[in-house]
Amino acid sequence: MIPNSFEYKKATSVEEAISLLGDDVQILGGGHSLIPTLKLRLNAPETLVDISKIESLKVIRDNENSITVGGGATHASIAADASLAEHAPMMAQAAKEIGDIQVRNVGTIGGSMAHADPAADWPAVLLACDANVVIQGKDGKREVDIDQFFKGFYETALAEGEIITAVRIPKMASNRHSIYVKFKQPASRFAIVGCAIGIEMEGGVVKSARIGMTGVGEFAYRAMNVEKALVGQALTAESIEAAVKNVTEGAEVMSDHYASQEYRTHLAHVYVKRALKKLV
Numbered sequence: 001m002i003p004n005s006f007e008y009k010k011a012t013s014v015e016e017a018i019s020l021l022g023d024d025v026q027i028l029g030g031g032h033s034l035i036p037t038l039k040l041r042l043n044a045p046e047t048l049v050d051i052s053k054i055e056s057l058k059v060i061r062d063n064e065n066s067i068t069v070g071g072g073a074t075h076a077s078i079a080a081d082a083s084l085a086e087h088a089p090m091m092a093q094a095a096k097e098i099g100d101i102q103v104r105n106v107g108t109i110g111g112s113m114a115h116a117d118p119a120a121d122w123p124a125v126l127l128a129c130d131a132n133v134v135i136q137g138k139d140g141k142r143e144v145d146i147d148q149f150f151k152g153f154y155e156t157a158l159a160e161g162e163i164i165t166a167v168r169i170p171k172m173a174s175n176r177h178s179i180y181v182k183f184k185q186p187a188s189r190f191a192i193v194g195c196a197i198g199i200e201m202e203g204g205v206v207k208s209a210r211i212g213m214t215g216v217g218e219f220a221y222r223a224m225n226v227e228k229a230l231v232g233q234a235l236t237a238e239s240i241e242a243a244v245k246n247v248t249e250g251a252e253v254m255s256d257h258y259a260s261q262e263y264r265t266h267l268a269h270v271y272v273k274r275a276l277k278k279l280v
Helices: 014-020 034-039 075-079 082-087 089-096 101-106 109-115 122-129 224-230 237-246 261-279
Strands: 007-010 025-028 047-050 060-062 066-070 132-137 140-145 150-152 163-170 178-184 191-202 205-214
Touching: 014 047, 014 132, 014 163, 025 034, 060 082, 066 082, 075 089, 075 101, 082 089, 089 122, 089 178, 089 191, 109 122, 109 163, 122 163, 122 178, 122 191, 122 205, 178 261, 191 261, 205 224, 205 261, 224 237, 237 261
Parallel strands: 007 047, 025 047
Antiparallel strands: 060 066, 066 163, 132 140, 132 163, 178 191, 191 205
């Protein structure tokens, strides 16, 4: 498996990387999404712009009301970050479950988000976190609410010539009381079904909930029917069972050689229940 020939350029700043973008140009971060498609010749850019050495993209910064995770932060650095473990434990849990140690040491959160694989872990977690995506292009910076970022099958709100520079994770009660669980494909460790949940409790009942699902449909989504069903309820076996019955409603559940549509639907119910019970 040999890729087509291409020109390689290494950027030393975000501004330089953006200036190099254009037709038939691809960003190279960790490369774990891009390189396999190059080797299979499913992707044949004329130029690769390497952003892996831009230090400003790797920073994880603890702010007063949020945590800023650079688009070039590796899965390993996220897994090891104490502020994320405290304020959004599902971030650290998801990072530890991605691939193997080589993948975690090199792969980046921004690359995973931009690729938007329907079985990737970060989309579900960031949906549950209520994150904001910081994007930079030739026209400047903009922020996109995570609910508006994932648009479809390998499709995002990124426009041509733009780079994910950071993700902002708000410090809020539901993120502090959160979890990520998945049923993984044993070789790749991609999620056949993955579930991220953040819950805020008040007076023994659910005040608010955000639930992100991955691996189920063609792109990650929020299980809003389950969220609404949980609000105002104590987390009991009965209330959880009643709430999760509509977890795949509105999603086109995938069927492939890993899992049939029926099996994925079953797994979605099982893993949401499992996550909620662990949060009790």
